[in-house]
Amino acid sequence: EKVSKKDVDYSLYLVTDSTMLPEGTTLSSQVLAGLRNGVTLVQLREKDTDTKTFIAEAMEVKKLCDQFRVPLIINDRVDVALAIDADGVHVGQDDMPIPMVRKLLGPDKILGWSVGKVSEVETLAEWGPDMIDYIGIGMVFPTKTKKNPKKSPMGPQGVCRILDALETNGADWCRTVAIGGLHPDCIERVLLQCGSLNGKRSIDGISLVSDIMASPDAARSTRILRELILKNYYNYVDVQLKKSAAAINVKSVLNQVTKNRPLVQHMTNKVHQNFGANVTLALNGSPIMSEIQSEARDLAQIPNASLLVNTGSVAPIETVKTAIEAYNEFKRPIVFDPVGYSATETRHVLNDTLLTYGQFSCIKGNSSEILSLARFSTSKMKGVDAGNTDVDSSLLLSATQTVAYKFKTICVCTGELDFIADGTFGGEYALSKGTEGYDAKSIPYIVVKNGSIPIMGEITASGCSLGSTIACLLGGLDTEGSAFDAVVSAVLLFKSAGKLASLKCKGSGSFHVELIDALYQLVRENKPETWTAQLTKE
Ligand code: 3NM
């Protein structure tokens, strides 16, 4: 007997394509390998096949699916779906209008729709629960499978916008899968990141073509995908992620850094390079300002390496991408500093693109940058320096938590008060269920109070060097060390050193020098209880 459409398991949804079959395999053999190893739903999608052959294939694939009680969906061809009594149809934006498809199919068949825009979700919500059963959200990443895509990659954050639209439009019946360029190297972070802001839903599954259809060992490929989906945990750094802001041990963080002497790779702007290198040395770290694509993987494999990506000026984008992927692969920390995030459209797009390339341990920005990343503010920044000093602190806290939550990262928003929120959820994810009770507003945070240090704004690269400090302390952790402790410690240390230097300097020139001296001294004394910057729960 048939699976009721309410009970469909969307978790691993295979879409076929006979044009990419490796030698020695057939459409049926690949589908069968998928079914045997954990595919939960199949769509027959054959763009260049005549009707007669398509029907023959559909009947054959249906036989296989029936053996596993896995529903079969037909792409585009409502007539074929009805003719062979398939379980449903999937259509795109340029295919037969949805109300017509539903009318032909009747109420019990599964109807899926390709969705990439919020306006499409609004339409779907207006139709109500009897029309669409699920949507394929995409494309997430670039794909070679779709020959002439009319859309561009939306990244996990684009998927989140669609999930948010489903929530705000009350379309709670609609199930979701993500599609486009999904492979084992990115699936965990897609599963971790793709959830609605209210914490109520995450995607119901992963949909893909080439990772199984083009695989010379489709059985093994499917098993790998299945394991990642069931794992529910993405340890993207080999240090500890935690879900609470309790008991920050600064002393221990600094001891680990001094022992481990982290290699801090900087991909940063020209203005920051020399100062960032000297700051890193003062912290007992070892700076390398490499922007060479071919050595990024080698550097990422060095014990205690970490990467700072500062987008004030950017190395060739492929170089940065390679580095981000390598540090994720070898589970080393990455700090992302979106300099001037919304100062210009170019920077906005560039930063958004870089943010789709990996999972970041920490995103650090000034208030304008964090407000923009949280999509709280549309006002353009003046230049790339910190602005918005008059912004209400509850708004800044909320933006910090929102960015942390969206990117499942530790977010630092700098200013007179520094806000630090931990949205890592310990690396845990679950299909469908969202973050179970937690929304952006309820994730743990800490506020650092040190009073303003106006002279910080009179030298170049002070904010960028906080990025160096965070990357150095994260990189210096033992595997038992806590990422959140490292980030908070970096902010406390850097702000305290700034205060100390500001009291000793004669002007902005000597402030530069005094700041490095102060960092050098505070690290070697390691007495955080005497520092000016302290935690406060505002
Ligand atoms: N639909 P692969 S992307 C069939 O964005 C399809 O709606 C997409 O193939 C959409 O897993 C896509 O090989 C192709 O990248 C996905």
Ligand code: MG
């Ligand atoms: Mg179509």
